[in-house]
Amino acid sequence: MNNYKPEQLEQWDKQYVWHPFTQMRQWQKEKPLIVEKGEGSYLYDLEGNRYLDGVSSLWVTVHGHRKEEINRAITEQMNKLAHSTLLGLANVPATLLAHKLVEITPEGLNKVFYSESGSTSVEIGLKIAYQYWQQKGKEEYKNKRKFVSLVNAYHGDTIGSVSVGGIDLFHKIFAALLFETVHAPSPYCYRCPLHLKKETCLMDCINEMESLLAHQHHEIAGVVIEPLVQGAAGMLVAPEGYLAKVKELCNRYNVLLIADEVAVGFGRTGKMFACTHENVRPDIMCLAKGITGGYLPLAATMTTDEIYNAFLGELDECKTFYHGHTYTGNPLASAAALANIELFEKDNLITALQDKVSLFANGLKKFRELHYVGDVRHKGLMAGIEIVENKETKELFPVKYNIPHRIVLEARKNGLILRPLDNVMVLMPILSMSIAELQQVLDITYAAIKKVTEDEALC
Ligand SMILES: Cc1ncc(COP(=O)(O)O)c(C=O)c1O
Numbered sequence: 001m002n003n004y005k006p007e008q009l010e011q012w013d014k015q016y017v018w019h020p021f022t023q024m025r026q027w028q029k030e031k032p033l034i035v036e037k038g039e040g041s042y043l044y045d046l047e048g049n050r051y052l053d054g055v056s057s058l059w060v061t062v063h064g065h066r067k068e069e070i071n072r073a074i075t076e077q078m079n080k081l082a083h084s085t086l087l088g089l090a091n092v093p094a095t096l097l098a099h100k101l102v103e104i105t106p107e108g109l110n111k112v113f114y115s116e117s118g119s120t121s122v123e124i125g126l127k128i129a130y131q132y133w134q135q136k137g138k139e140e141y142k143n144k145r146k147f148v149s150l151v152n153a154y155h156g157d158t159i160g161s162v163s164v165g166g167i168d169l170f171h172k173i174f175a176a177l178l179f180e181t182v183h184a185p186s187p188y189c190y191r192c193p194l195h196l197k198k199e200t201c202l203m204d205c206i207n208e209m210e211s212l213l214a215h216q217h218h219e220i221a222g223v224v225i226e227p228l229v230q231g232a233a234g235m236l237v238a239p240e241g242y243l244a245k246v247k248e249l250c251n252r253y254n255v256l257l258i259a260d261e262v263a264v265g266f267g268r269t270g271k272m273f274a275c276t277h278e279n280v281r282p283d284i285m286c287l288a289k290g291i292t293g294g295y296l297p298l299a300a301t302m303t304t305d306e307i308y309n310a311f312l313g314e315l316d317e318c319k320t321f322y323h324g325h326t327y328t329g330n331p332l333a334s335a336a337a338l339a340n341i342e343l344f345e346k347d348n349l350i351t352a353l354q355d356k357v358s359l360f361a362n363g364l365k366k367f368r369e370l371h372y373v374g375d376v377r378h379k380g381l382m383a384g385i386e387i388v389e390n391k392e393t394k395e396l397f398p399v400k401y402n403i404p405h406r407i408v409l410e411a412r413k414n415g416l417i418l419r420p421l422d423n424v425m426v427l428m429p430i431l432s433m434s435i436a437e438l439q440q441v442l443d444i445t446y447a448a449i450k451k452v453t454e455d456e457a458l459c
Contacts, residue, residue, distance in 0.1 A: 002036070006046040009034055021170075026405075033412065038065025041433045043417060051417045054441050055428045058419065059231070059263055059382075061294030063343050064432045070293055073339035077332050086114065086329035093334035100341055101300055104272060106281040109302040113321070114329040118262035118288035119156025121299035122224070125258045125284045126160050127323055128303060129222040132256070135310045135319050140218065144255070148212065148223040151193065152186035154232030155224060155260050155286075164224045167233055169422060182216060184209040184223075186230060187238040190375040190386065191394065206245045213253040222256035222284070223249075227274035228379055231263035234424030235384025237377045244278040256283040256307070262299070263382075266290030266340075267350055267431050270357045270380035283307060293340030298333035353431060356438055357381060360429075363442040370446070372397075372453035383427040385445070387453065396423050403452060410448035416441060418448075425449060 002009075013032050018024060033051075035043045041064055042050045043057075053061060063070070077093060084091050098112040113128070115121055126147060133144040149155070149164035156162070157170075163178040165171045166186070171178075185193040185205040194204050213220060227243050230236040250257040259282035264274035268290065271277055275285070284307065288299035313319035327333075344350065357380055367376045367385050374388035387404065389397040397403045404420035411418045420426055429441050 006034065009046065033417075040064040040066070041430050041437050049415075051412065051415050052433075052437060052441055052444070053430055054411070054416050054445070055419045055426060056430045057294055058289075059268070059428045060289045060292075061430045062266060062290050062340060062432065063293050063347070063349075064430055065294070067293065067343070069343055069346075070295055070336050070339045073335045074295065074332055077335035081331050083327065083330055083332070085326070087324055091329060091331045091334070093331045093338060094329035097334040097338050097341075098300075100338060101287070101302060104341065105285060105287075105302055106273065106275055108281050108304050109285055110305050111303045111308040113301045113303070113323075114334075115299045115301065115325050116297040116327055116330075116333075117156065117299055118260075118286065119158040119161045120325065121262060121286035121288050121301045122155040122164070122258075122260055123158045123160040124301040124323060125260075125286050126164065126222075126224070128301065128307060128321065129256045129258060129284060131321060132307050132310045133221050135313075143219045144221040146180060146182055146216070146219050146221060147258075148182045148184055148209065148220055148255070150186045150225060150230065151183050152188055152230050152233035152236060153224070153226060154230070155226070156262070170232075182212055182220065184212060186233065186236060187242050188230075188233070188236045189239065190236075190377070201239060203239050203242060203245065206242065206249075209246065210249055213249050213255065217253035217255055220253070220255045222258045224258045224260060227259050227261060227264055227280070227282075228269055228277060229264055229274070229377075229382060231382070232421055234386060234421050235377045235379075235382055235426060237379050241278065243275065243280050247278075247280045247282070250283075258282060258284040258286065260286045262286055262288045264379075267344065267353060268380050268382055268428075270350075270353055272344070272350055274379075291340070292333055292336040293343070295336040295340070296330070296333035297327075298330065298337055347432075349431060353381065356431075356433070356435060359435055359438055360427075360442070363439065367446060367449070370449055370453070373449065378427075381427075381429050381431060384421070385425040385427070385449065387423050387425065387449065406452045406456070407445075407448045410452050411444050414444045414448065416444040416448075418445065 034046050036046050037044045043053050044050050101112050133141045151166040153166040155164050164181050185208050189198040265287050285302040292298050311319050364376050367373050375386040377384045389395050408418045
């Protein structure tokens, strides 16, 4: 397919492609890195240069690029059926995958509603929660129409998922389009919203969630949360026990818990699902990203029987969940997801991860010594390294210095792909990376941060 010269592709990219979350004026000034192929832990550009994929191609790649088993599963499926709709029909891979997902997720999540992205999986979770209370039977439940979400939350880019988002940089501009959401404080310990010290933290931030649930539970449909780690906010790791407390409050005040495992699911935190760290079974669980091992767009919103049953009725009762996307339950994506999950089992990936998680945690310690690193947060194989201009005051570098991007370019020169979140350098290595590759990810990142923040002139 590609008989074009790199210069031609670069020109057409700049001329025609509008890149996501990208200031296109800035983009126009630089030579784009055009990825042509992948192999294991590496991506290759058009000139054949290789780069370690330090962000798992935006947090999705699990067993590496071009994994034989997943390639084969997709090819075999393609030779049978590429697509058929789930509206009025079933297909083999989507059925098998639903069975598998119910088997591997926390007990009691027995129903699977498919879509294609993390955003839609959350959007669907919100709509299901809302409709559930409308159909639950008691008149008073019909007032349960709002959601509680956390400050700094990120649940995707569709209007519903933005409504439960809490990152001003991304979401503020859309405020007039959003439905009303009740915000609880974020467990952002480095910049504690209650100005407390992490060392003596008693999770006071949860008291605020408790208080707002106590006062408003009659109008709250659900609490939406990224379990353990608020990813897009810069890998904000919640204190141990926080999630279990939220679940306890949801039970006490009769609101649903919607766990958005889009970023943290499929092994990322060191267990298959983040909720299992604290033995939490949410009422609704959103899955995407790693579900196909980084191959094809697929998402699943899982619910309990209790929720599903509220949608059962006679045709004229109109209790149906009127929602569905054209490619919902796509057979190719489902086949990829099945192969991905089988590989977790075959390679014993979760067990194999534990040594890597230890190495990663140890390797990250020394980042704290860097002059301009304010905080280092990690869980499993996900980490955020927060760059600050002043460690004492936690002040950030002026945006014009463009520090995170300069660190990205420096790392790239040394063969590593990174993608920061605002002033936080993110590390999301591929779960199948070898110990040596992981070490390289750490070393290159360390050197890049040091060089840009300590050695180069800041101007
Ligand atoms: C926790 C969480 N939820 C939802 C999303 C949105 O997923 P997608 O980009 O596939 O729509 C993301 C994406 O980063 C995420 O981190």
